[in-house]
Amino acid sequence: MAVPENPATGSSPAQRPLIMRFAARSDVGRIRAKNDDSAYAGRHLAVVADGMGGHAGGDVASAATVLDMIHLDSPDHGDDAGTVLADEIQTANSLLSELVHINPKLAGMGTTVTALLLANGKLHFAHIGDSRAYRLRDGEFKQVSVDHTFVQRLIDEGRLRPEEAETHPHKNVLMRVLGDVDASPELDLDTLDARPGDRWLLCSDGLNYVAAHAVERTVRETHNLHECAETLVELTLEAGSPDNVTVVMVDIVEETPDDVSTAAVEIIPPVQGSKPAAAAEGVPAAAAAAAADEPKETHASKHGDATPGSGQAKEPQDGNAANAPQAESGSTDPHLGEHLSAEVLREELASRPHELVGAAAAAAESGSIPTVAGRTVARRAATLLTHKAEPADGEDALPALRPRRWLTWSIAAAVLVVVAVGLWLGYAWTQTRYYVGEFDSRVAIYNGVSQRLGPIQLSSLEAVTDIRMDSLPPFSQQRVRQTVPANDLYDAQRIVKNLELTGTTSPEEECPKVSASPTPAPGSAPPATAAAPPPATDASAPAPAPPAPSPSPTPTITCEAAK
Template structure:
């Protein structure tokens, strides 16, 4: 790829997945990332169909509004193709794909988005996410139920509420227009990057003055170094001027859309009289794991209720844990104190008498672990020099009886 290119598209299968279900396209004016789902037999097909259809919108537009409308129409058309493909090949039931796309028109960008792939804008040293994730946890964040930090580790963080696929004939697609300016750097990526590489690390990489290709390779390496549990797809566009100049000498397609679309089925296509618009739920399970769930209010309520139950269980677990810890500390303190009170020694009392002490000669902060148990009438000052030194330094005794015998011996010595 020539150094003059101001855009790039790269895709990698990652370290865990067996196939690449992502697709992406970087053209003259159009830039797209799609993250497919539906298991081995469906995710790659879904993203490839979507990108192959949407890239037909890579044209010159008179206005950003015209480009926005064309993008929305392209995504709706891609959704219809996915529905028709499932109709012809029932084994692909449940497949779907996210799509994040943008078209540059002069000093503006028209955007279209559905799912949890992301669109970022890097400007003046700050990286900002301009798309909104259509996920269950994002709903929880927006409603104030959880924080952004909690969303990163939430067990339902991969549940999508909106995608292109055979689940909705009229999916709700976010479209909008933003201004851009020379020096801006735009990033579109699948969650294989945004879900693994930290925001600050992405910002640091995009702040580099390196070419889009070098930056994309750096971001890809960071994801791979972090384990890359999912496919990683990155599209970067640099804005150098406000005029229309081809950002790529040749459009680039990567991921599953870069290979010929080929899939077979042992199931004979069935053409029944049915209305695809009524197929809001798959009639049979997907052939592999999927992270899409239907966007119905009943289902959302069930997820929220489930999350609240999980939160209550988590709080109860923490409470029980804290109680157990406190009880353990209290019991340890009690047993420890009882152990110290089974010891005795002989020393000088505050009044200068020879005394038997119960406990040990240590303290925990301001708390002394010993006290005067018995005080004799013998003055420490009346003892011979050697015995006086021993008492002042304290004399350990195995039992209370032994301590009393030591006091008697010292008393006798003081009278001699």
């Protein structure tokens, strides 16, 4: 829009700040049992979230994410707006993980996010999932976001044509989402120039069932934003609407004096009848959303068959702001504890122009704000909603973890003691044993056992004998090199003695007995036995002398030779 010159000075007046004109609409569709979409639109923030996780958590995921981001609807972010937006989405991802940790029934839930944050004449864009952002500028209508889907990856790799994507069996398989799967999901981030006259369309993928040319024609030709949003949703319903559909329309315009008079107030007065939380005591958390008992969808595909299931959970928890201890007058931070009350949240939203639709609107109206419950994480819950609370002190955040930590350390110490005692007892037992082995080509006695425990040798040299290994029979050499176990030192000495006398490791009594009778010479008559009677002779004749045996040396017979 052209800015006229100031006739008094001849110069152009300063350009007025840019804001968003907006409209939002969400519908459950004709088939789904509940609406898993959420959206928010305001003067400086527009966001669409499409939840998944079936009956258990799709609506919880999208509502928690959108409600966690609404405080960004402010012009006060300066040059850090892009970083603030990215950090906010990562914080919302952490919130979803904490909700799953508190309530395992929500496991598998997730959500897409597509958001615009207007600050200092720039549009900061963030995107993850398959919700979409379109921009109409100077007559050109184009998709700014890129779908994080399996079929889009196939298209990018040239393995699939764009016209085949709509009929592909895995067209709804998401590759990136917020949820309890990735602690730090990858976002598409960009900073774009904001021009007066730009028109933006943010939508969930339910609008994909309307032909692209019909969507473009509606955005071009329907000047009224609310009428444009209504028309797009009606076109989706006429197409059968097998999924939830959410549409946010945004026009970038210059701020007018009327806009300034209706801007959001900075301080929100306390809600009548509520008790603010004491700053020194921390703040209690809002109610955590409960889940239904039905099984959940996975992140792999968020558009399974729809069956009746529970909607947004409405079970309140302890610790609403109304139950917090009364603080001294003037000590309450209006941006801290009071925001944890759904009533105060509604009051804040009513204080500035905005539209909140889908599951997030249902959560705000019912009071079942999906956030973290419990006193130990009260300040964390406040931070999730307002991001202006101070971090919790160590004594506020860790008491529940200390008993478990000490228990873990105690168990680990006990295990180490048991292992150490067992190793010491085992080593002590080995030092009561002995064996016979080889040392420097001689027979030696060792104390311990011949095995090793890693680098530790479990034996020591006790004594080295004078018996050379090469003086032993081959069989005995092999036995000694393989070590001969002994019960004690006496037993080891006995084995050495056997090696010295017989050349074997066996005791002498185990060897075969060798006859002490002399061996007759070859060709000589065998000696007479003691039992044979003497031959009859003449009594007067002298008795013949017995024949003298031929002496023959008796060889040394070892156990090896006997065998």
